[in-house]
Amino acid sequence: MTLEFITSDVLSPVRHGFFTRRGGASSGIFEGLNCGTGSSDQSEIISINRARVADAMQVAPEELAAVHQVHSADTITVPFADKSETPRADAMVTRAQGMALTILTADCQPVLFADHSAGVIGAAHAGWKGALTGILEATLEAMEGLGAKRSDIAAVIGPTIGQANYEVGQEFLDTFLDDDTGNAAFFANGRDGRFQFNLPGYGLNRLRSAGVGHAEWSGHCTYADPSRFYSYRRSTHQKQADYGRLISAICL
Secondary structure, eight states: OOOOEEOOTTTTTSEEEEEOSTTOOBOGGGOBOOOOTTSSSOHHHHHHHHHHHHHHHTSOGGGEEOOBOOSOSOEEESSOSOTTSOOBOSEEEEOOTTOEEEEEESSSEEEEEEETTTTEEEEEEEOHHHHHHTHHHHHHHHHHHTTOOGGGOEEEEOSBOOGGGOEEOHHHHHHHHHHOGGGGGGEEEOSTTOEEEOHHHHHHHHHHHTTOSEEEEOOOBTTTOTTTOOOHHHHHHTTOSOOOOEEEEEEO
8 A cells, every 4th residue: 555645735845744544564553654663563664664754755764854752842953963862842943955854643733834935844743732832833933043934834734633532621621721711712512521622723723823824724633534543542542552653744
């Protein structure tokens, strides 16, 4: 099976893709294109999967830039000053040619950015914690530091968990209301006193409020489509021992 990846017209002609799990070499609960080096999948199989992604992005495997994602608001510029270890951050920006910025997710938001006129791109891992603490705005600021203009930046949120499948409790809701009472708009009443959180809606609002030129969501829910996407929450509900990670990439 060939690789499958989702693209957006607003990011083209910059090479990019929100890769699904289809077309990979992993098996079992990781079946497909598991690119998560932090998973318990076989390392040699993950390397094969990542090499297939590199080929699709038309770069060498060693040019797949990655960070150790920690649900922060920290960004880093590629190429890294210190190549001896993987930096801890949740977004990358670059104006360098031939390097693919990659983000791993399994329900969190993968967000790809591009300012075509300035030749600057970015990629961010935006779970609820990172989005709440400002990872999306930090990515825009870092891109501006490389010469991008905020109003010229297009940002696309890829496959992420949708509101219908993102059930949370009162404490989670309170965390968002403590930050901004207007965040109530991203919650709907669920069952048994629980709530349903609209993560992509929240991400889009943060991007648009920050003045990005264009922001959109691909419309794909990771939880709802097991044939195409890995999902941390779905694997937890199914009591699986681990879960695969989807990769998203963008390259000048």
